[in-house]
Amino acid sequence: METRDLQGWTIVFDLDGTLVDSAPDLHAALNHCLMRAGFRPVPFELISGMIGEGAKAMIRKGLAYQKVDNADAAVDSLWDDFLDHYRRNICNLSELYPGADAALAQLADAGAICAVCTNKTQALSEAVLLGLGISHRFASIVGADAVPSKKPDGDHIIQAVLRAGGTTNCAIMIGDSQTDEKAARNAGLPFVFVPFGYGPSPTDLSEVSGICETYSELPGLIRAIIA
Ligand SMILES: O=C(O)COP(=O)(O)O
Ligand SMILES: [Mg+2]
Structure with missing residues (x-):
């Protein structure tokens, strides 16, 4: 009993x-917003090191990976694209x-x-x-x-x-x-x-x-x- x-x-x-x-869906949404803004995608093997402090921190790390100056300001401009993609695909691969x-x-x-x-x-x-x-x-x-x-x-x-x-x-x-x-x-x-x-x-x-x-x-x- x-x-x-x-x-x-x-x-x-x-x-x-x-x-x-959740890394595969976070990775897809991160690369979606990066590429729409003209940045390079982040390789999948780097994504685990970018998760854990929230999605804005992940986007900031995705920008830092390609040495973007003033990453904080850029994060805000990518946020809506990230959210839009992630919300629509939130349990695709997770x-x-x-x-x-x-x-x-x-x-x-x-x-x-x-x-x-x-x-x-x-x-x-x-x-x-x-x-x-x-x-x-x-x-x-x-x-x-x-x-x-x-x-x-x-x-x-x-x-x-x-x-x-x-x-x-x-x-x-x-x-x-x-x-x-x-x-x-x-x-x-x-x-x-x-x-x-x-x-x-x-x-x-x-x-x-x-x-x-x-x-x-x-x-x-x-x-x-x-x-
Ligand atoms: O999405 C994140 O970066 C953080 O999420 P966690 O606190 O659930 O690990
Ligand atoms: Mg965690």
């Missing part, structure tokens, strides 16, 4: 590179990481509340999760523009926990990057690193609370952390 041993716990997930392999949906179902069966804390915008986050059929799994989805200060600010994660109805002394953050690790530390939460995402990896892996190589390990890893 199922036990509800995770009752009262809130599990907060990063989105890009943690729940969803996929949940293997086992993510089953792990979310198991966590819910065990009584945990799940939440999303992402540096994507609110509207794009909701669209991706809806498109992939998992938005109902989350009691809160908190995008970068839904808080005064995004990750690595710890308050972004705290807001995701509180808006999900949880408490920060019974919460864990799952993420793929140093931004997530720092945000978890700033919020005072244990951090589980997923190495299959975009990184960059925490500089000292011995300091993270857990490493989740594949989603089938996650419920057990969480139980070990809170035991």
Whole structure:
């Protein structure tokens, strides 16, 4: 029989590179707006290093790659083209990481509340999760523009926990990057690193609370952390 041993716990997930392999669609939208503005496309192998601080930061990095002066001003001129393409193609190639949906179902069966804390915008986050059929799994989805200060600010994660109805002394953050690790530390939460995402990896892996190589390990890893 199922036990509800995770009752009262809130599990907060990063989105890009943690729940969803969104790099192919982000890459297509980035190159669409770059090329429409007369710039060169960015090779796919560079895109993972450009994701994690929000789409504007990704566009800025795509411009810096080709040594554009005054990249900040150029980002704003590319933004509408990026949004238009990304919104229309948001789940073309993006996929949940293997086992993510089953792990979310198991966590819910065990009584945990799940939440999303992402540096994507609110509207794009909701669209991706809806498109992939998992938005109902989350009691809160908190995008970068839904808080005064995004990750690595710890308050972004705290807001995701509180808006999900949880408490920060019974919460864990799952993420793929140093931004997530720092945000978890700033919020005072244990951090589980997923190495299959975009990184960059925490500089000292011995300091993270857990490493989740594949989603089938996650419920057990969480139980070990809170035991
Ligand atoms: O889209 C991004 O750059 C960031 O997204 P993440 O915080 O979900 O990793
Ligand atoms: Mg991420």
